[in-house]
Amino acid sequence: MSEHQPVLRVRGLAKAYRGVPVLAGVDLDVDEHQVVTLVGASGSGKSTLLRCIDLLETVDDGQVWLDGQDVTDPRTDADAVRRQIGVVFQAYNLFPHLSVLDNVTLAPRQVHGVGREQAEAEALALLERIGLAGRARAYPDQLSGGQQQRTAIVRALAVRPRLLLLDEVTSALDPELVGEVLALVREVAEQGMTILMATHEMGFARSAADLVCFLDGGSVLEQGPPEQVLGDPVHERTRRFLARVVDAGRL
Amino acid sequence: MSGPALDAPAPPSALELGRRAHRRSRARRSTLVALASTVVFALVAVLAVTRAPGWPRTRDSFFDPSTAADALPAVLEGLWLNVRVLAVAAVLVVVVGLAVALLRTLRGPVWTPVRMLAAGYTDVFRGLPLIILLYLVGFGLPGLRLQGVPTSPVVLGTTALVLTYGAYVAEVFRAGIEAVHPSQRAAARALGLSHRQSVRLVVLPQAVRTVTPALLNDFVALQKDVGLISVLGAVDAVRAAQIETSLAADFTPYVVAGLLFVLLAIPTARLADWASLRAVRRQQAGGLL
Numbered sequence: 001m002s003e004h005q006p007v008l009r010v011r012g013l014a015k016a017y018r019g020v021p022v023l024a025g026v027d028l029d030v031d032e033h034q035v036v037t038l039v040g041a042s043g044s045g046k047s048t049l050l051r052c053i054d055l056l057e058t059v060d061d062g063q064v065w066l067d068g069q070d071v072t073d074p075r076t077d078a079d080a081v082r083r084q085i086g087v088v089f090q091a092y093n094l095f096p097h098l099s100v101l102d103n104v105t106l107a108p109r110q111v112h113g114v115g116r117e118q119a120e121a122e123a124l125a126l127l128e129r130i131g132l133a134g135r136a137r138a139y140p141d142q143l144s145g146g147q148q149q150r151t152a153i154v155r156a157l158a159v160r161p162r163l164l165l166l167d168e169v170t171s172a173l174d175p176e177l178v179g180e181v182l183a184l185v186r187e188v189a190e191q192g193m194t195i196l197m198a199t200h201e202m203g204f205a206r207s208a209a210d211l212v213c214f215l216d217g218g219s220v221l222e223q224g225p226p227e228q229v230l231g232d233p234v235h236e237r238t239r240r241f242l243a244r245v246v247d248a249g250r251l
Numbered sequence: 252m253s254g255p256a257l258d259a260p261a262p263p264s265a266l267e268l269g270r271r272a273h274r275r276s277r278a279r280r281s282t283l284v285a286l287a288s289t290v291v292f293a294l295v296a297v298l299a300v301t302r303a304p305g306w307p308r309t310r311d312s313f314f315d316p317s318t319a320a321d322a323l324p325a326v327l328e329g330l331w332l333n334v335r336v337l338a339v340a341a342v343l344v345v346v347v348g349l350a351v352a353l354l355r356t357l358r359g360p361v362w363t364p365v366r367m368l369a370a371g372y373t374d375v376f377r378g379l380p381l382i383i384l385l386y387l388v389g390f391g392l393p394g395l396r397l398q399g400v401p402t403s404p405v406v407l408g409t410t411a412l413v414l415t416y417g418a419y420v421a422e423v424f425r426a427g428i429e430a431v432h433p434s435q436r437a438a439a440r441a442l443g444l445s446h447r448q449s450v451r452l453v454v455l456p457q458a459v460r461t462v463t464p465a466l467l468n469d470f471v472a473l474q475k476d477v478g479l480i481s482v483l484g485a486v487d488a489v490r491a492a493q494i495e496t497s498l499a500a501d502f503t504p505y506v507v508a509g510l511l512f513v514l515l516a517i518p519t520a521r522l523a524d525w526a527s528l529r530a531v532r533r534q535q536a537g538g539l540l
Contacts, residue, residue, distance in 0.1 A: 012264065014261070024261075025261070060263070060267065061261075061263050061264055061266075061267040062264075062267075063266065072270070073270070074270050074273045074274050074277070075273070
């Protein structure tokens with residue numbers, strides 16, 4: 001690795017499910033404080049890529065480095081890697097049996113050994129920022145989708161991750177709730193968090209991303225600044241994908 | 252799924268082959284460690300038992316091969332009765348349990364007495380020791396000399412077993428029904444299904460899948476408790492072993508009967524493992540966790 005070391009480096013990543021290849025040689029870098037968005041059709045492997053990076057899947061081939069450490073090495077302690085990465089899922093995946101506050105403080109207290117008082121104070125400060133401090137004792141099922149997803153983002157942030165992975169965090173939300181979640185992501189990005197996010201929100205990708213990667217056929221077909229990839233793509237496939245997105249009224 | 256990169260899956264890289272080799276060697280080492288520790292443990296256990304001062308007497312009294320061979324035919328014949336009782340009881344238990352569980356889920360004020368009756372049944376028969384129920388049903392009922400009451404200890408014993416296990420299984424089913432998320436009920440009702448239809452077509456199938464491992468666990472418990480009908484005088488495996496024990500003045504026949512019950516339970520235990528694994532595989536996406 002050269003003098004410049006990205007937070008996340010992916011090289012030649014391959015993954016197949018039951019013989020069906022999903023990823024076939026993905027190369028990707030995410031630098032510190034960078035916001036990188038993954039765009040591409042459903043089934044293009046965006047979620048699989050994120051799951052491989054968080055070691056929720058074993059990769060079939062290729063390597064992933066987090067801060068220069070090869071996390072795909074079988075000798076790596078996967079839990080130690082996951083402790084440095086925050087993940088937010090499409091379906092929120094909040095724990096329904098825990099209150100909002102307990103969802104947010106679970107990892108700081110159980111994994112990172114923060115005391116209850118400190119963990120709760122920090123969690124409440126984060127919840128305050130997203131206007132949910134008043135619902136800290138509520139349970140996930142009592143919140144709206146947007147509130148649940150913002151809670152999930154705060155839960156991921158509570159452990160101060162090195163890298164935040166967002167997996168289509170607005171796909172399960174009403175259009176009117178998408179805004180509040182994206183505003184939070186934007187705020188987190190502006191504070192310098194390093195983010196890799198899969199998304200269908202092209203408008204958001206265009207305005208908030210430093211780099212847009214178009215995933216097609218199991219690899220990154222095209223990547224560059226948003227105005228280039230989304231405005232003037234080089235590849236025919238990218239053009240066709242964007243045309244479909246425009247037709248669907250999402251850009 | 253299309254694109255140039257996917258058409259020809261590349262052979263794994265040297266790096267990936269190295270990782271696979273590492274994982275394989277780790278797996279081999281785990282197997283070796285497991286093997287070695289098992290052998291050492293078994294050796295120590297065997298030595299400790301056979302060197303113990305009472306071992307020869309224990310062996311003659313519990314593990315005498317010729318007594319075992321003599322007792323086996325009678326015990327096996329008794330076990331066949333246990334198996335038949337088990338088959339009938341298991342079916343009846345599921346029917347009773349499911350019916351009671353469904354009665355407890357009935358909505359509406361009209362059904363209040365039925366709900367209370369069902370709740371009372373589970374409370375009483377889960378709390379009542381099976382042996383007391385066996386005495387009451389097996390000896391008490393025929394003693395009333397009422398018309399139509401069966402006198403066969405097998406039938407009466409099966410009745411007592413069904414009453415007790417029906418109460419347990421009803422609670423298992425009820426837990427499964429309540430574990431189905433309310434949104435499923437809402438989705439079913441939103442499609443226009445009636446309460447009954449939504450229970451039958453949406454809630455119950457999910458509930459049964461959830462509780463299959465617990466049900467199989469209760470089945471294993473029932474498998475051995477069918478041996479309790481021997482207290483009513485039915486000549487089952489336990490009773491046969493008792494007779495053989497008194498004839499031979501040796502406890503080996505009991506051990507034989509016990510081993511047969513254990514052998515009977517093992518396939519069910521494996522079936523329970525398989526059933527819960529299949530449920531997990533079918534309903535959840537892949538992944539390591």
